[in-house]
Amino acid sequence: MSEPTTKILLAHGSGGQLSHELVERLFLKHFDNPILARLDDAAVLQAGKWASLQVGDLPTCRLADFRLAFTTDSYVVSPIFFPGGDVGKLAVCGTINDLATSGAVPLYLSAGFIIEEGLELADLEQVVVSMATTAQAAGVQIVTGDTKVVDRGKADRLFINTAGIGVVPIGMELGGDQVRPGDAVILSGTIGDHGMTIMSQREGLRFDSPLVSDCAPLHGLVAAMLDALSPPPQSWGGAGGGGRAIHCLRDPTRGGLATTLNEVASKSGVGIEIEERIIPVRDAVRATCELLGFDPLYVANEGKLVAFVAPIAADVVLAAMRAHEYGQEAAIIGRVTAEHAGRVVLHTTLGTRRIVGMLVGEQLPRIC
Amino acid sequence: MSEPTTKILLAHGSGGQLSHELVERLFLKHFDNPILARLDDAAVLQAGKWASLQVGDLPTCRLADFRLAFTTDSYVVSPIFFPGGDVGKLAVCGTINDLATSGAVPLYLSAGFIIEEGLELADLEQVVVSMATTAQAAGVQIVTGDTKVVDRGKADRLFINTAGIGVVPIGMELGGDQVRPGDAVILSGTIGDHGMTIMSQREGLRFDSPLVSDCAPLHGLVAAMLDALSPPPQSWGGAGGGGRAIHCLRDPTRGGLATTLNEVASKSGVGIEIEERIIPVRDAVRATCELLGFDPLYVANEGKLVAFVAPIAADVVLAAMRAHEYGQEAAIIGRVTAEHAGRVVLHTTLGTRRIVGMLVGEQLPRIC
Numbered sequence: 211m212s213e214p215t216t217k218i219l220l221a222h223g224s225g226g227q228l229s230h231e232l233v234e235r236l237f238l239k240h241f242d243n244p245i246l247a248r249l250d251d252a253a254v255l256q257a258g259k260w261a262s263l264q265v266g267d268l269p270t271c272r273l274a275d276f277r278l279a280f281t282t283d284s285y286v287v288s289p290i291f292f293p294g295g296d297v298g299k300l301a302v303c304g305t306i307n308d309l310a311t312s313g314a315v316p317l318y319l320s321a322g323f324i325i326e327e328g329l330e331l332a333d334l335e336q337v338v339v340s341m342a343t344t345a346q347a348a349g350v351q352i353v354t355g356d357t358k359v360v361d362r363g364k365a366d367r368l369f370i371n372t373a374g375i376g377v378v379p380i381g382m383e384l385g386g387d388q389v390r391p392g393d394a395v396i397l398s399g400t401i402g403d404h405g406m407t408i409m410s411q412r413e414g415l416r417f418d419s420p421l422v423s424d425c426a427p428l429h430g431l432v433a434a435m436l437d438a439l440s441p442p443p444q445s446w447g448g449a450g451g452g453g454r455a456i457h458c459l460r461d462p463t464r465g466g467l468a469t470t471l472n473e474v475a476s477k478s479g480v481g482i483e484i485e486e487r488i489i490p491v492r493d494a495v496r497a498t499c500e501l502l503g504f505d506p507l508y509v510a511n512e513g514k515l516v517a518f519v520a521p522i523a524a525d526v527v528l529a530a531m532r533a534h535e536y537g538q539e540a541a542i543i544g545r546v547t548a549e550h551a552g553r554v555v556l557h558t559t560l561g562t563r564r565i566v567g568m569l570v571g572e573q574l575p576r577i578c
Numbered sequence: 579m580s581e582p583t584t585k586i587l588l589a590h591g592s593g594g595q596l597s598h599e600l601v602e603r604l605f606l607k608h609f610d611n612p613i614l615a616r617l618d619d620a621a622v623l624q625a626g627k628w629a630s631l632q633v634g635d636l637p638t639c640r641l642a643d644f645r646l647a648f649t650t651d652s653y654v655v656s657p658i659f660f661p662g663g664d665v666g667k668l669a670v671c672g673t674i675n676d677l678a679t680s681g682a683v684p685l686y687l688s689a690g691f692i693i694e695e696g697l698e699l700a701d702l703e704q705v706v707v708s709m710a711t712t713a714q715a716a717g718v719q720i721v722t723g724d725t726k727v728v729d730r731g732k733a734d735r736l737f738i739n740t741a742g743i744g745v746v747p748i749g750m751e752l753g754g755d756q757v758r759p760g761d762a763v764i765l766s767g768t769i770g771d772h773g774m775t776i777m778s779q780r781e782g783l784r785f786d787s788p789l790v791s792d793c794a795p796l797h798g799l800v801a802a803m804l805d806a807l808s809p810p811p812q813s814w815g816g817a818g819g820g821g822r823a824i825h826c827l828r829d830p831t832r833g834g835l836a837t838t839l840n841e842v843a844s845k846s847g848v849g850i851e852i853e854e855r856i857i858p859v860r861d862a863v864r865a866t867c868e869l870l871g872f873d874p875l876y877v878a879n880e881g882k883l884v885a886f887v888a889p890i891a892a893d894v895v896l897a898a899m900r901a902h903e904y905g906q907e908a909a910i911i912g913r914v915t916a917e918h919a920g921r922v923v924l925h926t927t928l929g930t931r932r933i934v935g936m937l938v939g940e941q942l943p944r945i946c
Contacts, residue, residue: 223727359591
């Protein structure tokens with residue numbers, strides 16, 4: 211537990227330990243309901259409740275087995291333009307990714323803009339074009355929105371909130387609590403690209419091999435992974451998680467891969483062991499991390515996912531990922547264990563083992 | 579048309595003319611799709627598209643006639659606490675009201691917090707408790723959320739985005755384009771309470787009759803109005819708007835009643851005539867408006883709606899509204915006409931007639 215504080219600190223927005231404490235002590239406590247309490251990246255809404263609705267004389271909608279995924283994120287990244295993207299592309303991709311990793315097909319987005327007075331309209335238009343292009347390429351529609359303008363000095367150029375709705379196919383049961391001992395831990399590619407790109411922009415660093423954010427929509431990659439398992443072999447029936455081979459998908463954003471793995475280890479009550487030498491990190495990212503004193507395991511990604519997959523299906527899923535644009539460097543980086551439940555253990559390149567905890571404090575504010 | 583500007587002005591967030599230009603020239607242009615283009619307060623999503631979804635080997639969901647409403651708003655009100663509410667209550671009520679006035683039953687909300695470093699945790703908790711209490715009383719659940727913290731001086735204490743999902747009953751066809759000549763214009767109560775409460779807090783004004791925001795969730799009022807029309811008389815079949823008697827509901831927030839009426843007149847291609855002497859305004863609101871030079875017709879409301887109702891049903895709807903907690907001062911304030919299409923005409927207390935335009939510029943920044 212952290213030292214008690216009576217004020218909001220930057221670390222409350224880090225995605226790490228203080229963020230988790232804030233969510234549990236404040237939001238879960240007061241917004242008390244079982245859907246929120248799952249704390250997955252998107253809420254999955256059951257149709258059951260709706261069957262009993264009756265308004266005036268209008269008949270209720272006829273619903274069969276039907277689930278929606280619903281998610282939201284605000285984007286406050288600084289600077290708003292960076293190599294590989296901008297706050298708008300990030301806002302569209304981030305919400306698509308929260309839907310996709312919940313197993314939903316992303317369909318509709320909302321867009322809420324909080325704009326600082328004095329922002330150049332040309333900058334806003336560039337962001338909006340970026341959002342439109344990203345949404346169109348991803349096959350989602352931005353169907354509702356809102357604009358607020360605050361006086362100069364009361365915001366920082368542009369904040370964007372996107373909420374998203376997707377449809378969860380019948381039988382899809384992904385979740386942070388679905389992971390089982392023996393599962394393969396598959397990472398879709400290199401880590402740290404987004405965070406170190408933003409950081410180097412702020413610090414004015416330049417490298418021979420320029421850093422580029424990995425910001426990308428991952429629902430196509432998820433679809434390719436699911437398609438590869440169709441039709442599923444009979445033997446998966448006993449693999450747990452509703453008989454499906456993919457048990458959990460997560461996009462390791464704020465707090466990085468280490469924090470995401472800790473969340474899953476905790477929710478599923480399992481241990482996770484990962485191999486440092488297999489985790490892909492670009493040279494430029496590694497160099498920047500060393501220069502600035504960061505551990506790539508804790509640096510935010512915006513176009514990567516980690517999959518927890520039944521061992522029998524791991525090679526099929528890995529091959530499907532490697533064949534996809536956004537999974538070419540995918541690798542099985544570790545295994546889920548029954549031992550050391552709730553903890554993540556790293557086998558280092560030096561041959562030692564160490565426990566990797568959740569992010570503590572805030573190392574990279576306003577990374578997304 | 580306003581003077582061209584290359585920078586975002588406060589008036590771009592006013593809800594008035596510059597806001598409309600920004601939406602049309604930027605957001606509609608680039609996010610081009612027919613759902614957004616309707617520019618109602620909530621997007622109504624058809625199920626048709628979803629029927630063709632296929633992901634992996636999973637069966638698609640079985641959908642009958644089914645529509646969702648989806649809406650978003652960010653709340654940047656200053657101060658965050660005010661008589662009658664706070665930014666949290668406002669965020670829950672505002673999104674409920676956008677769903678309710680689209681004819682939907684509000685079900686689920688998301689909550690995205692952008693917090694300035696240094697905010698007192700006790701203040702955040704007070705806002706969260708207010709949101710929880712309001713949501714619980716309204717029967718909606720906050721099921722997903724996000725927290726970002728920005729460095730001191732880069733936001734102003736607390737901004738909240740809420741997005742909302744509701745179910746639209748079969749046959750419900752409300753919309754800004756559904757209004758017909760002859761429709762009664764029914765206002766649910768007094769205008770200007772919210773805006774003048776915020777303004778007087780900022781100015782440090784005090785009155786014998788203290789100002790209180792009207793911030794309230796209106797879905798119960800809408801349900802009461804619909805219930806009153808059940809079962810509908812046969813004769814409504816020819817009243818237009820899908821045979822239903824209530825053609826359009828709007829909550830006149832930013833830009834006030836005048837701007838809302840202008841939006842509807844424009845979208846339905848009708849004229850609207852309203853009687854100044856019938857529009858209820860509290861004495862304290864009128865006094866504050868006179869003192870500060872505001873016109874209550876342009877001041878934001880957060881617990882009022884205006885209904886456009888087929889004439890045969892107007893008295894029934896009015897009676898139902900007056901019997902409801904949030905409609906006790908409801909009044910038929912005017913009529914829809916075929917003449918002066920697209921314009922709103924005010925019959926003043928002086929016996930004159932004048933055209934009431936959309937809000938130009940920004941009179942009350944950060945009112946919601």
